[in-house]
Amino acid sequence: MLIGYLRPYQDDVNCKIQLEILMELGCDRFFTEEHSSAKKRVMLKKMINELQSGDTIVVAKLFSFADSTRHLAELLNQLRQKQAYLYSVGEGIDTNHSSGYSFHDSVNHLLNFQSDVISENTKKGLYEAKQKGIRAGRPRKPDENVKRAIHMYQSQKYSLAQIKEETGISKTTLYRYLES
Known part of the structure; x- marks a missing residue:
């Protein structure tokens, strides 16, 4: 049909x-x-x-x-x-x-090619950024805010919510800096 x-x-x-x-x-x-x-x-x-x-x-x-x-x-x-x-x-x-070569196989090869191109371009971009001294990933918080957050935490006068609101430093980030 x-x-x-x-x-x-x-x-x-x-x-x-x-x-x-x-x-x-x-x-x-x-x-x-x-x-x-x-x-x-x-x-x-x-x-x-x-x-x-x-x-x-x-x-x-x-x-x-x-x-x-x-x-x-x-x-x-x-x-x-x-x-x-x-x-x-x-x-x-x-x-x-x-x-000969089926359309279905051709599409699958194109799909793999498209994925490979994207992957290779991403790797190339990360390598070039690294060569320029640019770090990949989430940017680190400014040190002065971290120091302020640690000081506020150690003073025991502020809650974690207040510290986050004041400094923008999350609870997880604060604990990570306290451990190091």
Whole structure:
């Protein structure tokens, strides 16, 4: 069965363009979201739950189906488990007729690549910051406030709440400095 999935987007708020494309392909059934939001994709969930082996989801454009590369990978995994397929007209992607490298594998490799790039950039940024003498992590509190907080604590005239309010030093930070 060919199942059309439509979701409003800026250039097709009423899904008319998408509907025309999907009707030309002879979709047997349609699932249309009421909004473009990535959250609460009720019809997408319903469609995935109702999929049968051999069904093909047809979309006009890939971004109407998935919100990110990770989301696309998750959806493709669900389709694979149900032995169903995806056909995206705009991109010419048809997971039912893959020659050689499958689209599903390509998306997973892209996802891993994207994660590796982010990780490498983070490591590079931390290394460069360290070379410039910049410490990563939460900045330390100014020493004068810590000294004042310790003095207030040792005087036993102030509660921990009062010390925190006066100096901005939390109970945990104060105890850490008292231990050292």
